[in-house]
Amino acid sequence: MQKTSFLFFIIYILFSSELFCQNLYLKINGHTEFETDVIDSLNYLKAHKDYASIKHEADSVQKRLFKMGYIENGFKEIIKINDSSFKTQVHLKKKFNTIYIYYDKTEVKRSFLEVISKNVFDDYFELEFINIEKALNFINSKISEEGLPFSKLRLSNIKIKDNFNLSAHLIIESKKSKRVINNIIIKGYEKFPRSYLKHYLKIKPSQVFDLAKIENKTNQLTNLKFANEIKSPEVLFSKDSTTLYLYLEKAKSNSFDGFLGFGTNEETNKLDFDGYLNLNLTNNLNFGESFKLLYKSDENDQDTFQTDLTLPYLFNSPIGVDLQLQIFKKDSSFTTVNQSLKLHYQINPKHKLYAGLLFTESNNLLTEGTLSILDYKTQYYTLAYEYIKSQPYNLLFSIHSKLYLEANFGERKANNTQEKQSQFYMDAFKIFNLNRKNSLFLRLNGASLNSNTYFENELFRFGGINSIRGFEENSLFSSLFGLINTEYRYQLNNSIYIHSIIDAAYFENKILNTKEKLFGYGLGFGILTQAGLFKFNYANGKNENQKFKLSNSKIHLSLIANF
Template identity: 70%
Template sequence: MLGKTELETKVIDSLNYLKTHNDYTSIILEVESIQNILFKMGYIENKLKGINKNNDSVFTAKFHLKKKYNNIYIYYNSSVIDASVLKMVSDKVFDDYFVLPLNAIENSLVFINQKASEQGNPFSKLKLANIRTDKTNLKADLMIDSKEQKRTIDHIVIKGYVKFPKSYLKHYLKIKPGQTFNLNRIKQKTDMLNDLKFANQIKAPEVLFSKDSTTLYIYAEKTKSNAFDGFLGFGTNENNNKLEFDGYLNLQLTNNLNFGESFSLLYKSDENDQKTFRTDLSLPYLLKSPIGVDLSLQIFKKDSTFTTVNQSAKLHYQINPKHKVFVGVRATTSNNLLSANNFQNITDYDSNFYTLAYRFLKRQNTNLLFPIKTDLYIETGFGHREATNTKQKQSQYTIDAFSIFNLNGKNSFYFRVNGSNLKSDTFFENELFRFGGINSIRGFEENSLLASLFGVLNTEYRYQLNNAIFIHSITDLAYFENKLTNNKEKLLGYGFGFGILTKAGLFKFNYANGKTENETFKFSNSKIHLSLIADF
């Protein structure tokens, strides 16, 4: 390849073009490619003077590059194109024109046209007209041909899952008739269907354009969203060395009425003769509004000592699929079942709290074993407790969060932080937090630890043998304070476990041993937990 001058030849040589070809057709294609590159570099007037045959195997292409243009000044109509869009492609934007380097023209015009399409003009055409030269720069007028009026979404049709709750279209996906048509944004929103527990997106949305309307088709399917979770735990009683059992049943029903509602029922019984019954109901988007309600009832009984009943009601607002905020009230009533003379620290009381809460949830739907990557819940409550003609101001803070850090497809670390703090001048035993066990610090009996303040750190190193089997370590740390007994203690739980995804559900086995800070290891303190989580 040669230029008209030595300087032009150096410019052509800098392109690192292919010099060896199998046939003449390949040479022609390479020459055309070089010309296109020269056009983008600013040599818009370059010409091919000819291809000369030196001998049977050598050809020489001669170019005349002529003048190089550096920039193009593009004049635009500010009523058609917003300057904020132009500032995304150029750092020199003025009231009626903007400046681009010649090598950025193609990508910049594609971007500007895309933004015009997002404003409801999917059939808009963009071009440069009246191109003219000015010394080392070009000038042109930006023309947008949009014969049709701006498009809006007129109709929305759900294919596949016909009874998909319509309130989720408006408030969760934030897609509704009358919105300006923007296909890219619609695709981003419908992808959020995969973050729902009860539905999935089958394929990308499609659009039907007619002369006077725009119909959006969304393809979704209903998925298994009900779950049954149960576990059986057993260990040796430290006092009588007898084998004792504990366990729980947790039933979760989601979207069975095609409303997006969820209902859960929990029953737990442990070796300390403690029984817990809890039921929760969540109703999203009441009366087609963005507000939902959460109702909860929990009854706890400690053998024949006392019972505690918690009732709560919250209003929630789903900011987007990952963020949700709550505001509500919680009422608690506890009754001493024995004489107050026998148990001075257990007293009848009533408490009322106003609560604020926030939740962040992020899924990783491609992982069948661990579909949730991050879950954060923070709650604070302010209120008072009444007992024996006394009134005590109290506040309560709770955090429950976990996250999975994926090193690669097989290796990951799991971290969970769980803790609560009750601030009060006085305390009763029957209002303290109870923790310990498979859903808290492993290696200890269920709900065997009492605290006015506690924090638990659960860690696991997980290794996935395949998509259905994983093994993991257990290392749990805890710290708690019991201001009623002026007790402070550090705890350690350690062990191992594995999980197998079967046709019946996810079967999990955990072996853990728990000890206090100054306690020596005892094999008799070991706990084994078997659990099964089944979706249906």
């Protein structure tokens, strides 16, 4: 045993380079104590593995001193003190603080110079010596943005102006003709809608070439559901043309969303079921179009059927159209049909404006007359704004924040009378990412109907999994409501999360002359499976004067599948 241990020890000594490896140390002194303090402030590397590393560090220190303004500094020869220590001395000499750079105002815009210098004049500008490299890189990038990507900058005729300042001339070498995009070629997803290049990404032929701006624009593809960028754009320069290559792929953008809810009916003490189906089809015709189909049936014998069709960038213009049809039936009481036509303008990938018309017609189905449900027709003029910010890196929560505001102004016709009305609607949410696993979700939703008189069949309907949880779907009727949904979310991994449910709502019903506060509490979780995102919510709802009852709890199940 002792012989074996001794043998391993001999082998380690023979073959381990670390045992005989020693650190070499470098000390750089200044000509004076002040100069030594300046050099030490650079925090240069003192321990090295070989002499080549020592020589490289000395050269690096000298370059850093040049950039600080000590352009006349001189290093002496590196001297070996002993087997592990080396030293050298440097004389910093004079420090130059400012350089006066003369330029040709026909070659560089004064507005560029005013970003990097506080003192800009018609023929020269001043720079702190330490900022020269950064400033020249900035000027060069701005010239490249002007369509001159091969421009080169240098300082010429550098002279000593006085004891602490220098002067120089800015020389710009570039071709006089600007580079523009002559051709755009898409690889991978050749049928990508060209209208999105022009109006969404704002990339088009004859545009001044600027690769940095192009890369920034293609990053906006993360906001599109139907396309992904495979790799960064590339450019082919020829003598007379510039060809831009974009590498894209078509993404799964269709989704199917449904849920099943059940709870105990307070009147019959029996189990009631409710649910809905939500189908979204996006870009199946490679036009960027979207079609939505929603059917909802709940335990209150209410049925909702809704279709939405969005056609973006009609006739290759920046204007798109949104069409919607919604039919709502309340047991045997009434039906309401909503039809809307909106034109939208995409300001940029995050912001969108809407303007259009909304038509509503409602019919009383009751055989016996009632003052609260009447036949009526409305016509509104609609204005709306939408903001969406995505976070595509998160598979569970791909939308970071959203804001939708809508205002409707018009009149209602009923019983041969006309009455002015207005509606306001808001839906907003945001995710506050505390760290990689913890986040807070906050949503605000509300609507208001302003009128002199109100009918039951024109009131807003809310409640349920997409509203205040713990209540039956669309069981609450109001002329005004506001609600807040909050969730504390904890991600166990990239595909599983658990969350709390704390909801609150306030609503008014002008027909019944009631004002009420509601609360919902519960827990839930979500699992990203191969079939889609499965959600489970358990929530209990109550009003402010009601005691907590376990029988009021609701369980909501939903599945969002992408295909």
